Amino acid sequence: MAGLVDTKERLVDVWGGRVKLRFQIVGTGAPLIYLHPAAGLHFDPFLATLAKRYTIVAPEVPGTSPGDGNAIHQVDDLWDLVLLYEEGIRKLGLNGTPILMGQSFGGMLAAELAAHFPAMFKKLVLFDPIGLRREGLPITNWMTTPPPALAALLFKDTSHPAAKAMFTPPADPEAAANGTAALVWALGCTGKFVWPIADKGLRKRLHRVTAPTLVIWGEDDALISSGYAKEFGNAIKGSRVEVIPNCGHIPQLEQGETALKLVNAFLGD
Amino acid sequence: MKVSAFAQVAYRKFADGFEKQNDSSVTTPWSLVDPTEVRAAYKDYLDGLMLAARSGFDGLVFTEHGQASYDMMANPSLVASALAYATESEGLNVAIYPAGRSLGKSREPLRVAEEYAMIDNICGGRLVAGFPVGLMYDASINNGVPPIEIRGRFDENLALVLKAWRENDAFMFNGKFSQFECVNIWPRPQQRPRPPVWLTGTGNPATMQVVFDQDFGFNYLSWFGTKITGPRIFGRFWEMAGKLGKPLNPHQLGILQVACVAATDAEAERKYKKHIEYLFNRGPGAIAGEKLAIPGGIGLQGLHALMRDPSDFGIAHELRSVSYAKLVDVGSVIVGSVATVTEQLTELAKTHRIGNLHLMMQFGSMPRELAMENISLFGKEVVPKLKNVWKDEPHHWWPERLGGRPRYSATQPAARAMGGA
Incomplete structure (x- = not known):
């Protein structure tokens, strides 16, 4: 994992x-x-900034942890994954009731966890989550997007420093090969739980979410239409929806300040 | 050596520049199609295979591809069934050889077992049962299988199909991908405990391992230039055989080879060049690369190998624009006079210890008459000579009725346990 911290x-x-x-x-x-x-x-x-106020606890989907790629074959489906995450979080013995936050695939997983275990989380923050699908609101399958088109899928402004940082490979060929292999495998592992990119029943389950929820979306998200912000908002009772203009699929990176303000205001002290 | 005719049902009338605007699979617009030409393509395809059966070829080989304009073959069992009956009616002793039903894609493995068993009964024990893992676009995009599950599904489905054929008694199956209270398919195949089984691979050692573990045949169906990929893939295959202490019997290995013959080398080039370019540029070469290598479909170890050395895939990346000259140069096609193609095919077989040649003689935009001419001339002048190659080696992966000497242990081992894709 590339670490700023x-x-x-x-x-x-x-x-x-x-x-x-x-x-x-x-x-x-x-x-x-x-x-x-x-x-x-x-x-x-964004996470580095949040870490000044919170203890960030970030699990890795089995298979995506370095040196343990085959762990993915122990987890068959989304139900397995949700149960396995609940078990892991429970066994960590965290102090107090945690806040739950997820981005994109992680947003879907966060929504699933909050729906399965409503009492488990204090608040829920979703950034451009996948997990719903309906006609008229497009989703682009990132797993079959040619690599040169990925930057434009994730960023409204592909010249943004965060986009440059994400799509500039390491100069060392060995590091570049390792990085690409790890990335492709991570996409394959997470893809196991969402393929084909569809609604796996989340729409039926979202009514179970009781934690106060903030849904943040980049208005120009090219991966999953910001039209889904309202879909999540309608399905999760009492939730708040914020759509950030001039912003792609990753608001925390492309409009970091705005996203941080919204999150801070929602989480309060 | 067994020499079979290989064919795919291609749409033959795409306009120049098709490949610059379109892919040849998944998203190809149906609006580009003349339905009359689609009907003609099936007729000419079946006629071509029947002509091969009457012209001395050992087998008829064909593939499965969903949502593909280069091979409109959603279910090869349908073709196999038609050929099984037609050849039986005419008394043509050829192998019916779907190369075949993709088990990484299949959500109905017992349907596959039943269909193959029916075909083996219709043709009286001449079925050679091919099972490819399947192309990722077909398994994942067309059939909704998560890429990372393709391999595991293939392993489980294959074990189930073999057991459904083998067992005389009904059994319960509690798999990961399918479960059945009572498996007791009617009919079982004529060939007991099973027809010869062939797996198709692109060079993945995991597939080769299964081949040796279960005494299957191994097919390498590739467009990527055998002169580049052959030494790697076949070298790997025979090296593995050696390490496992298996006899290096050429009849365990089969390949697809595009091949064209005419009176002279010059005439062959003149007649076939543009159809060969159509085949590669507007056919398999126009499949979107990112739909052939979807994340999860290649295991982590394979990814690391691929990132460092993509040579297993030869000229795959340039097929959409590749020239005739380059295709000849890398061995993707063998074209020439009777003497030329006989010599080159013989050399190919001997160099890599290949005992089963699947010759693709009807393809791309090739009109019916030219395809028939090609198949006839091969049957008359080339095939008899090629059959002599490896004639002293027993063929254990061919139906007994057709002179094969299949051997099966009393109990077949179960398919290998689920592993990394």
Whole structure:
């Protein structure tokens, strides 16, 4: 994991001992569980800022942790994954009720967890989550998008420094090969739980979410239409929806200040 | 050596520049099509295979591809069934060889087992049962299978199909991908405990391992230039055989080879060049690369290997624009006079210890008459000579009725346990 910050690593035995769920932990304060997007866990400047106020607890989808790629074959479907995450979070023994936050694939997973275990989380923050699908609101399948088109899928402004940072490969060919292999595998592992990119029943379950919820969306999201912001908003009772203009699929990076203000206001002290 | 005719049902009338605007699979617009030409394509395809059966070829080989304009073959069992009956009626002793039903794609493995068993009964024990893992666009995009599950689904489906054929008694199946209270398919195949089984691969050692573990045949169906990929893929295959202490019997290995013959080398080039370019540029070469390599479909170890050395895929990346000259140069096609193609095919077989040649003689935009001419001339002048190659080696992966000497252990091992894709 490329790190802006030093994280502690915790391996938690879950799933009857068949999976060691790896958590990256950083920061001080109340626990905030962060669920990574399809490409795997990367600590970005937004998380680094949040870590000043919260203890960021970030599990990695089995298979995406370095050196443990085959762990994905122990987890068959989304139900398995939700149960396995609940077990891991429970076994960590966090102080107090954690905040749950997720981006894209992680947003879907966060919504699933909050729907399955309504009492488990204090608040829920979703950034451009996938998980719903309906005609007229387009989704682009990132797994079959040619690599040169990925930047424009994720960023409204592909010249944004965050886009440059994400899509500039390491100069060392060995590091570049390792990085690409890890990225492709992470997409394959997370893809197991969403393929084909469709509604796996989340729409039926969202009514179970009781945690106060903030849904943030980039208005110009090319991966999943910002029209889904309203869909989530309508399905989660009492939730708040914020659509950020001039912004693509990753508001925390492309409009970091705005996203941070919204999150801070929602989380309060 | 067994020499079979290989064919795909291509749409033959795409305009020049098709490949610059369109892919040849998944998203190809149906609006580009003349339905009369689609009907003609099936007729000419079946006629071509029947002509091959009457011209001395050992087998008829065909593939499965959903949502593909280069091979309009949603279910090869339908073709196999037609050919099984027609050849049986005419007393043509050829193998019916779907190369075949993709088990990484299939959500109905017992349907596959039943269809193949029916075909083996219709043709009286001449079925050679091919099972490719399947192309990722077909399994994942066309059939909704998560890419990372394709391999596991293939392994489980294959084990189930083999058991459904083999067992005389009904059994319960509690798999990961399918479950059945009572498996007791009617009919079982004529060939007991099973027809010869062939897996198709692109060079993945995991597939080769299964081939040796279960005494299957291995097909390499590739457009990527055998002169580049052959030494790697076949070298790997025979190296593995050696390490496992298996006899290096050429009849365990089969390949697809595009091949064209005419009176002279010059005439062959003149007649076939544009149809060959159509085949590669507007056919398999116009499949979107990102739909052939979807994340999850290649295991982590394979990814690391691929990132460092993509040579297993030869000229795959340039097929959409590749020239005739380059295709000849890398061995993707063998074209020439009787003497030229006989010599080159013999050399290919001997160099890599290949005992099954699947010759693709009807393809691309090739009109019916030219395809028939090509198949006839091959049958008359080339095939008899090629059959002599490896004639002293027993063929254990061919139906007994057709002179094969299949061997099966009393109990077949179960398919390998689920592993990384």
